[in-house]
Amino acid sequence: MKKVLTIAGSDSCGGAGIQADLKTFSAHGLFGMSVITAVTAQNTQGVFGVQDISTELIQKQIEAIFDDISVDAVKIGMVSITDTIKTIAETLSRYQVKNLVIDPVMVSKSGYHLLQPEAKEALIRYLLPMARVVTPNIPEAEVITGMKINHLEDMKKAAVQIYQMKPEYVLIKGGHLEEEAIDLLYDGQDFKYYHSQRIDTKNTHGTGCTLSSAIASNLAKEMSVADAIEAAKAYISVAIKQSFSIGKGVGPTHHFYELYKKAGLI
Ligand SMILES: Nc1ncnc2c1ncn2[C@@H]1O[C@H](COP(=O)(O)OP(=O)(O)OP(=O)(O)O)[C@@H](O)[C@H]1O
Numbered sequence: 001m002k003k004v005l006t007i008a009g010s011d012s013c014g015g016a017g018i019q020a021d022l023k024t025f026s027a028h029g030l031f032g033m034s035v036i037t038a039v040t041a042q043n044t045q046g047v048f049g050v051q052d053i054s055t056e057l058i059q060k061q062i063e064a065i066f067d068d069i070s071v072d073a074v075k076i077g078m079v080s081i082t083d084t085i086k087t088i089a090e091t092l093s094r095y096q097v098k099n100l101v102i103d104p105v106m107v108s109k110s111g112y113h114l115l116q117p118e119a120k121e122a123l124i125r126y127l128l129p130m131a132r133v134v135t136p137n138i139p140e141a142e143v144i145t146g147m148k149i150n151h152l153e154d155m156k157k158a159a160v161q162i163y164q165m166k167p168e169y170v171l172i173k174g175g176h177l178e179e180e181a182i183d184l185l186y187d188g189q190d191f192k193y194y195h196s197q198r199i200d201t202k203n204t205h206g207t208g209c210t211l212s213s214a215i216a217s218n219l220a221k222e223m224s225v226a227d228a229i230e231a232a233k234a235y236i237s238v239a240i241k242q243s244f245s246i247g248k249g250v251g252p253t254h255h256f257y258e259l260y261k262k263a264g265l266i
């Protein structure tokens, strides 16, 4: 059984964060584990409070896992503050970490800062060079690079700039551009495009978390990065198509193992 770890924040309403990650791992038939960096009070309408977990406990959670269990892939999501970032980087550097996917979570769909703006530099300096794949959306790529991204050509320039921060692969997600949801992969040499039809729904809470966890799941299954993203895009498209309302705001994506299996996605 392949084992996948998420290092991220808890989302009380279950649509994003640790909860989305663990559901995605299960839907891929994998064993999911978690290191919780922060607890958020959150629902489909917004984020109402955050408590960061102490760096001591974050370090102990990581050590507890890696001292005992072999981990096939790791996904990092909400990391909140500079001290958390430094602790994660320092602790992970003591282990052989395979297949690290970093989703540089910054601002929630409702506008709450899940990463303190001053922690951006630490994320770039300490975490990005450890990544096999980094998966910014367009607003995140804009913050990381300091450039405005309006169309595909800008996405390419941003990908080249982020690649210089030393991840192995950069995937810029085009979900925030109008029309088609084109994602762009850059490996330092070539660009690869992932096209998918924009699905007309307001229920996209946790799409970024789900995509990065699906990529980590596929890497744990020893797929190549390009194939892992292809399969993860198919997964997120079905998960968005099956999304539903659970409250008054932005509803979650759906992780329905049997459904995806029938569709031949897993
Ligand atoms: N309406 C949509 N229809 C189809 N695909 C979408 C849609 N919205 C997002 N996607 C895809 O979902 C994936 C996640 O992208 P998105 O840009 O929404 O992530 P995100 O903004 O990081 O999400 P989050 O708010 O959870 O952090 C990408 O592959 C993107 O292309």
Ligand SMILES: Cc1ncc(CO)c(N)n1
Residues within 6 Å of the ligand: 008, 009, 010, 011, 016, 017, 018, 040, 042, 077, 078, 105, 107, 108, 109, 114, 206, 208, 209
């Ligand atoms: C805990 C958490 N992580 C990530 C996201 C993605 O926006 C969220 N809303 N909440």
